[in-house]
Amino acid sequence: MLGPVILAASRSDKMRRFVSAAPGTKQVVARFIAGQTVEDVVPIVQELSERGLEVTLDVVGEDITTVEQSYAARDAYLELIGRLKELGLGERAEMSVKLSMFGQSLENGHELALANVRPVVAAAAEIGTTVTLDAEDHTTLDSMFAIHEELRKDFPQTGCVIQAYLFRTEDDARRLAANGSRVRIVKGAYKEPASVAIQDKPEIDKAYVRIMKILMDGEGYPMIGSHDPRLISIGQELARRAGRKLDEYEFQMLYGIRSEEQNRLAAEGHRMRVYTAYGTDWYGYFMRRLAEKPANLLFFVRSILTKG
Numbered sequence: 001m002l003g004p005v006i007l008a009a010s011r012s013d014k015m016r017r018f019v020s021a022a023p024g025t026k027q028v029v030a031r032f033i034a035g036q037t038v039e040d041v042v043p044i045v046q047e048l049s050e051r052g053l054e055v056t057l058d059v060v061g062e063d064i065t066t067v068e069q070s071y072a073a074r075d076a077y078l079e080l081i082g083r084l085k086e087l088g089l090g091e092r093a094e095m096s097v098k099l100s101m102f103g104q105s106l107e108n109g110h111e112l113a114l115a116n117v118r119p120v121v122a123a124a125a126e127i128g129t130t131v132t133l134d135a136e137d138h139t140t141l142d143s144m145f146a147i148h149e150e151l152r153k154d155f156p157q158t159g160c161v162i163q164a165y166l167f168r169t170e171d172d173a174r175r176l177a178a179n180g181s182r183v184r185i186v187k188g189a190y191k192e193p194a195s196v197a198i199q200d201k202p203e204i205d206k207a208y209v210r211i212m213k214i215l216m217d218g219e220g221y222p223m224i225g226s227h228d229p230r231l232i233s234i235g236q237e238l239a240r241r242a243g244r245k246l247d248e249y250e251f252q253m254l255y256g257i258r259s260e261e262q263n264r265l266a267a268e269g270h271r272m273r274v275y276t277a278y279g280t281d282w283y284g285y286f287m288r289r290l291a292e293k294p295a296n297l298l299f300f301v302r303s304i305l306t307k308g
Contacts, residue, residue, distance in 0.1 A: 031059070031256040033276045038083050041278040044255075045084070045093050052266040054273040055093040056132060056252065061101055063280030067112065070103030074116040076279070078289055081123045090127030094159075095120065096275065097299060098134045099144055110143045121155045132159035132182065132223075137190045138166055138197070146173070152181070159223065163188035164208035165197045173211045177218020184223035184252060185211055216242040216249065223273070225252040227261070236270075246270055 034041045045055050053291045059076045077095060084090050098122065103112035133148050135141060149158040159182030162169045166188065176183045185206055188197065198204050210229060215222035216238040224235045232251060239249050250271035253262050266272040 009053045012221045018036075021052055023042070023298065025180060032033065032277065034255055035177070038278075041080075041276065042083055042087065042089075044276060045089055046087070049089065049092045050271075051263060053262060054250075054271060056096045056275050057093055058096040058134070058275065058277040059096075059101075060277045062102065063099060063281070066244050067103060067241065070101070070106065070168040071115050073101040074120060078123055081120070081127060084129070085127045090124075090129045094129045095124055095131045096134050096161075098136055098154050099147060100136055100140065104140060104143060107229045110147070113143070114147050117147065118253070121151050121158055125155050125157070125163055130155070130157040130159065130182070132161060132184060134172070135161040135163050135188075138168075138192055141166075141168075141172075148181070156180075157182060159184060159221075161186060161225075162211065163190075164211055165192065167196060169207070170211055170214065173214040174218075177215050177220045180219045180221075182221040183215055184225045185215060186225040203229065207292075209238075213238050216244060220243045223252050224249065226276070227253050227258050228272060232261075232265075277296055303304065 003084055003135065028113055034044045041057065042210045045057070049057055057080060059073065059080065061073065064070055064073065069196065080095070081090075097117060099113040099117065099291065101107050102116035106112060117131070117133075124131050131151075133144050133151075144160065148158060160176070161178070161197040162172050164185060164187050172181070173185070181262055185208065187208060198207060205228075208226070211233075212222065212224065216235075222235075222239075224237070226232060233247075236252070246269045251265055252273045252275055255274050255276040262272050262274060
């Protein structure tokens with residue numbers, strides 16, 4: 001019940017100011033956000049790598065309003081890639097990008113986002129890694145998939161994200177699985193209308209399993225983005241039935257959530273990638289994490305009360 005309310009608040013400037021000023025916010029944000037700068041996040045990448053974990057890095061801040069901000073977003077990723085190159089961490093860390101941060105919603109946004117993301121993908125390829133295009137609300141997806149298809153002509157390892165709660169996703173999964181794409185499946189974390197998205201959580205889980213099967217049976221590389229033990233177990237079984245080796249798919253979880261499970265999967269030989277966000281414009285990302293799980297919201301409220 002609270003999820004849609006929190007997602008609506010993620011777009012509210014008034015709530016942004018309130019949450020940012022709340023006494024317990026800093027403590028809770030630190031649980032989900034690895035830092036504000038490249039220098040903050042690099043030691044975390046090194047530490048996760050030493051534990052046998054891989055990383056996908058997200059420079060948060062999709063709510064931009066100017067072309068200049070889109071250039072700044074591009075340059076932030078290029079700076080990150082430069083630091084990974086210096087430290088020899090390219091093969092352990094990929095990047096996740098939201099095309100809205102690269103100007104997708106601005107005038108001529110599709111062309112602008114493609115022009116901004118292309119040098120990031122090229123720079124990632126030069127250090128032995130790649131980029132995954134994050135999914136956002138349903139109105140952006142045709143543009144995202146078109147950019148994904150265009151980038152794969154020169155950089156075939158470019159990945160994309162699909163969201164199980166959207167009615168269109170099973171068809172998207174079949175198309176992507178057939179052409180050998182790297183595909184991360186998630187449940188979905190945006191407030192979507194009933195006309196385009198499943199609203200019932202058990203039904204979303206069922207859709208997630210159907211889509212996992214499509215991906216596992218296909219020609220691509222599935223990336224299972226979930227913290228749900230049941231879905232993880234089902235994913236392992238579907239991979240086994242499809243005859244996939246442990247390096248032919250991977251699991252992904254968020255930084256700060258279920259760390260022991262991340263370590264367990266890596267110790268069993270699975271590829272385990274930690275979605276690690278950093279940056280100063282953390283609010284939208286943070287609010288979606290609260291909306292996804294009531295325990296996260298309780299943790300936040302208790303921190304405010306304790307600090308207050």
